[in-house]
Amino acid sequence: MEQFRIAVIGAGPSGLYAAAALLASGEPVSVEVLDRLPAPYGLVRYGVAPDHVKMKSVIRVLQRPFDPAHVEFLGGVRIGEGGIGLDELRTHFHAVVHATGSSVDRSLDVPGEELAGSLGSGAFVSWYCGHPDHTELDPPLDHPGVAVVGAGNVALDVARVLAKTADELAATDVPEPVLDALRGSAVRDIHVLIRRGPEHVRFTPAELHQIGDLAHADVLVHDDGLLAAGVAETPGEGVTERRQRQNLEMLTEWAGRHASDRPRRVHLRFLRSPVRLLGEDGRVSGVVVERNAVVDGRVVGTGEQETLDVGLVVRAIGYRGEPIPGLPFDEAGGVVPNEGGRVLRDGVAVPGAYVTGWIKRGPSGVIGTNKGDAAETVKALLADLPTLPAPAHPEPEALRAALAAHGIRPVDWTAWLRLDAEEVRRGGQRGAERVKVAHLAEMLDAAHGAPAP
Numbered sequence: 001m002e003q004f005r006i007a008v009i010g011a012g013p014s015g016l017y018a019a020a021a022l023l024a025s026g027e028p029v030s031v032e033v034l035d036r037l038p039a040p041y042g043l044v045r046y047g048v049a050p051d052h053v054k055m056k057s058v059i060r061v062l063q064r065p066f067d068p069a070h071v072e073f074l075g076g077v078r079i080g081e082g083g084i085g086l087d088e089l090r091t092h093f094h095a096v097v098h099a100t101g102s103s104v105d106r107s108l109d110v111p112g113e114e115l116a117g118s119l120g121s122g123a124f125v126s127w128y129c130g131h132p133d134h135t136e137l138d139p140p141l142d143h144p145g146v147a148v149v150g151a152g153n154v155a156l157d158v159a160r161v162l163a164k165t166a167d168e169l170a171a172t173d174v175p176e177p178v179l180d181a182l183r184g185s186a187v188r189d190i191h192v193l194i195r196r197g198p199e200h201v202r203f204t205p206a207e208l209h210q211i212g213d214l215a216h217a218d219v220l221v222h223d224d225g226l227l228a229a230g231v232a233e234t235p236g237e238g239v240t241e242r243r244q245r246q247n248l249e250m251l252t253e254w255a256g257r258h259a260s261d262r263p264r265r266v267h268l269r270f271l272r273s274p275v276r277l278l279g280e281d282g283r284v285s286g287v288v289v290e291r292n293a294v295v296d297g298r299v300v301g302t303g304e305q306e307t308l309d310v311g312l313v314v315r316a317i318g319y320r321g322e323p324i325p326g327l328p329f330d331e332a333g334g335v336v337p338n339e340g341g342r343v344l345r346d347g348v349a350v351p352g353a354y355v356t357g358w359i360k361r362g363p364s365g366v367i368g369t370n371k372g373d374a375a376e377t378v379k380a381l382l383a384d385l386p387t388l389p390a391p392a393h394p395e396p397e398a399l400r401a402a403l404a405a406h407g408i409r410p411v412d413w414t415a416w417l418r419l420d421a422e423e424v425r426r427g428g429q430r431g432a433e434r435v436k437v438a439h440l441a442e443m444l445d446a447a448h449g450a451p452a453p
């Protein structure tokens with residue numbers, strides 16, 4: 001019986017759910033998962049906040065296809081520029097499932113956004129999560145004020161990490177240099193700038209609750225009296241009535257709170273948008289904020305402005321996917337055009353090309369959302385199996401040789417487990433479950449068995 005060889009590009013939740021679904025199908029498929037990083041798990045490793053330890057335990061589910069070794073992992077293999085081209089990869093596989101996520105920070109398009117100290121959440125979160133692309137970020141934490149823009153869970157993650165003490169974060173997996181930087185942090189006031197009202201926030205109540213429960217920071221609500229007056233009952237887009245009610249109950253209770261002697265404060269500032277970042281010597285020195293009104297669901301500036309004294313602005317306002325040369329891309333949506341997971345070029349399905357996860361539907365949804373999403377894509381792929389053109393080089397050795405020709409030595413599952421063990425070893429020295437190895441060269445040394453520094 002013909003064996004169909006499938007590549008999954010991206011070892012985040014969507015790619016790994018797709019690999020598991022392919023394996024569970026009972027069809028004659030072999031699956032290889034490629035990722036540009038030497039470590040699997042995508043945003044579970046490099047997005048989920050370090051203090052959300054329970055959430056990271058989903059890794060136990062995601063790793064199942066590799067253990068026992070039903071699926072091959074090829075880490076450190078980038079598809080596209082600087083790696084192996086998609087056209088070449090396609091000569092080795094019957095089908096390719098693209099699961100590369102949405103890693104590009106969206107911009108606010110306000111003057112001053114280019115200043116040092118103006119960062120996207122993608123960069124800032126990657127830094128504290130130990131992503132090898134951002135080890136040198138060095139975010140300015142030497143100023144008492146910080147602004148975080150956005151009303152989603154990522155904004156809350158960023159605010160919470162900034163509000164916690166280094167001692168609280170020492171038990172997590174943050175890399176040692178990140179912990180050192182947080183230990184030296186002068187941050188006192190974290191201003192979360194929310195462009196609409198309390199009824200519109202996209203926070204989940206469990207995440208919001210944690211902001212009100214911080215040991216060393218107060219939460220202060222700046223709502224211009226909206227909550228006391230009773231806000232409109234219509235939930236914002238994508239927000240259920242239950243979630244809205246729970247958030248409003250919490251926010252209403254907090255609105256009556258006053259600052260205590262805790263060293264830090266998280267200010268939730270509703271109906272406020274940054275309109276300009278101010279700079280001094282090329283770095284952020286303040287943010288001009290305008291008060292908004294919501295008119296027929298639209299955010300409208302009132303012209304009333306104030307300046308907040310901040311040295312760092314983190315925008316947590318969403319992401320876009322990165323185009324892969326050779327694959328159609330919807331510039332406006334920042335996703336790959338598709339129908340139920342089949343990639344479309346000018347409305348017509350591209351044979352053997354599929355997408356899943358954030359690159360398919362955009363940057364929304366929790367880890368579990370990607371399971372159903374991957375199932376839909378895999379169902380389409382399996383239905384197409386009999387029609388998939390045979391690749392020119394179906395033998396696994398041919399791919400290894402092609403990668404070697406590009407100077408790529410993949411990190412296989414055994415090598416990843418060596419890196420994993422090194423992180424657990426470092427964690428033991430700090431009383432944490434693991435401590436991330438963040439520098440790429442060090443990751444590769446640990447994975448390939450070179451002596452630890």
Ligand SMILES: Cc1cc2nc3c(=O)[nH]c(=O)nc-3n(C[C@H](O)[C@H](O)[C@H](O)COP(=O)(O)OP(=O)(O)OC[C@H]3O[C@@H](n4cnc5c(N)ncnc54)[C@H](O)[C@@H]3O)c2cc1C
Pocket residue numbers: 009010011012013014015034035036037040041042043044046047048049052055077078079080099100101102125154157324356357358359364365366367368369370
């Ligand atoms: C900051 C943050 C915190 C979050 N916290 C939570 C949480 O606590 N709980 C929760 O349920 N959800 C959380 N989410 C949402 C969750 O992480 C996403 O739903 C999920 O990770 C999306 O999965 P994905 O596989 O589509 O993308 P990703 O997880 O981004 O995986 C994409 C993978 O593709 C790889 N890749 C990209 N480009 C290439 C290329 N060219 N070649 C090879 N490989 C490539 C990347 O290295 C990455 O491993 C969070 C999201 C963010 C941004």
Ligand SMILES: NC(=O)c1ccc[n+]([C@@H]2O[C@H](COP(=O)([O-])OP(=O)(O)OC[C@H]3O[C@@H](n4cnc5c(N)ncnc54)[C@H](OP(=O)(O)O)[C@@H]3O)[C@@H](O)[C@H]2O)c1
Pocket residue numbers: 107108149150151152153154155157195196200201202204207236273316317318319363364365366
């Ligand atoms: N613990 C968890 O479960 C967890 C943790 C992190 C992330 N996640 C999930 O990951 C996904 C992504 O999270 P996210 O926070 O990046 O996205 P999100 O939930 O879509 O929130 C993005 C926020 O940015 C705001 N925004 C967009 N453009 C803006 C602009 N120009 N100016 C000011 N504000 C702007 C939006 O405001 P409007 O609402 O006004 O449009 C929205 O509040 C979500 O599904 C989230 O639930 C889950």
